[in-house]
Amino acid sequence: MQYSRIAVFASGQGSNFAALVQAQNAGKLGGGRIELLVSDRPEALVAQRAEEAGIPALLLRPKDFASRELYEAEIVAELQRRDIGLVVLAGYMRLITPVLLTPYAGRIINIHPSLLPAFAGKDAIGQALDYGVKLTGVTVHFVDGGMDTGPVIAQRGVAVEAEDTTETLAGRIHQVEYELYPEVVSAFAAGKIGLDGRKTTISE
Numbered sequence: 001m002q003y004s005r006i007a008v009f010a011s012g013q014g015s016n017f018a019a020l021v022q023a024q025n026a027g028k029l030g031g032g033r034i035e036l037l038v039s040d041r042p043e044a045l046v047a048q049r050a051e052e053a054g055i056p057a058l059l060l061r062p063k064d065f066a067s068r069e070l071y072e073a074e075i076v077a078e079l080q081r082r083d084i085g086l087v088v089l090a091g092y093m094r095l096i097t098p099v100l101l102t103p104y105a106g107r108i109i110n111i112h113p114s115l116l117p118a119f120a121g122k123d124a125i126g127q128a129l130d131y132g133v134k135l136t137g138v139t140v141h142f143v144d145g146g147m148d149t150g151p152v153i154a155q156r157g158v159a160v161e162a163e164d165t166t167e168t169l170a171g172r173i174h175q176v177e178y179e180l181y182p183e184v185v186s187a188f189a190a191g192k193i194g195l196d197g198r199k200t201t202i203s204e
Contacts, residue, residue: 003085003107004189007036009092014046015174016090016111016181021053023182032189035082038075040094062094072099079104086188089143090181096143106195108143109188111181113173115139115155120148125170134160136169138176140184142195151198156180 006029010017017037023029037050042059050057058078065071076099079087087100089110096108114124116139119131128136137157142150156176160169187193187202194201 003191004032005082005084006032006034006086006088006185006189007038007079007082007084008034008088008090009038010044010046010090011039011041011093012044012046012091014044014049014091016177017046018049019178020088020090020182020185021049021055023186028182028186030186030188030190030192032086032185035084036078038078038092040071040092046091068094068097069099072097076100076103086185087143088181088185095147096145098145101143101145106142109153109184110141110143110148110150111177112139112141112148113137113170113177115157116141116148116152125173126166128160129164129166129169136160136173138173138180140180142200151195151200153193153200154180154184154202 008017008020020034024034034055037055037057039047039059040062042061047057047059060071060074062071085107087104087108112124114128115137119127135157137155139155140153142153144150158173158176192203
């Protein structure tokens with residue numbers, strides 16, 4: 001099964017969104033195409049990035065809806081209208097409810113700046129520095145009902161240097177994100193990623 005029609009969800013500056021757009025423009029998304037940006041912050045820079053890239057955007061404020069479920073129902077309706085096959089979270093700062101999880105089970109992925117299950121949740125880079133680890137990194141994983149608890153798809157390590165600050169370590173981690181996420185999205189779009197329980201496979 002292929003998942004070539006992609007929606008990217010983002011809440012902030014959209015640097016991973018920009019990396020995915022750049023990969024798409026270079027023909028490196030495995031035949032996938034970003035058909036929609038979804039953002040819960042219409043004023044965020046990512047909305048401007050989408051406009052500049054010519055990608056349609058669904059910009060909704062959750063507070064304008066009576067519940068999280070109604071907010072997500074509006075999103076699901078648009079995803080289905082556009083026949084979206086893959087949802088890619090890229091700095092989307094909201095937990096997903098069953099309203100979206102159920103119809104897109106196994107078709108929502110996220111990127112996190114640590115080697116999960118270590119340092120899940122907020123400020124993963126700061127957590128790694130505070131703990132004193134020598135190796136952290138990046139994880140791409142399926143999304144389930146928990147916070148950063150879905151099955152791992154791919155991971156890549158980043159060494160922590162003695163002189164690292166949050167900013168310097170974040171810079172190196174982000175560079176790895178910009179490489180790894182398009183690779184995984186490309187494989188997913190080409191139908192190369194499988195899921196068996198919590199184990200994932202990427203075929204050649």
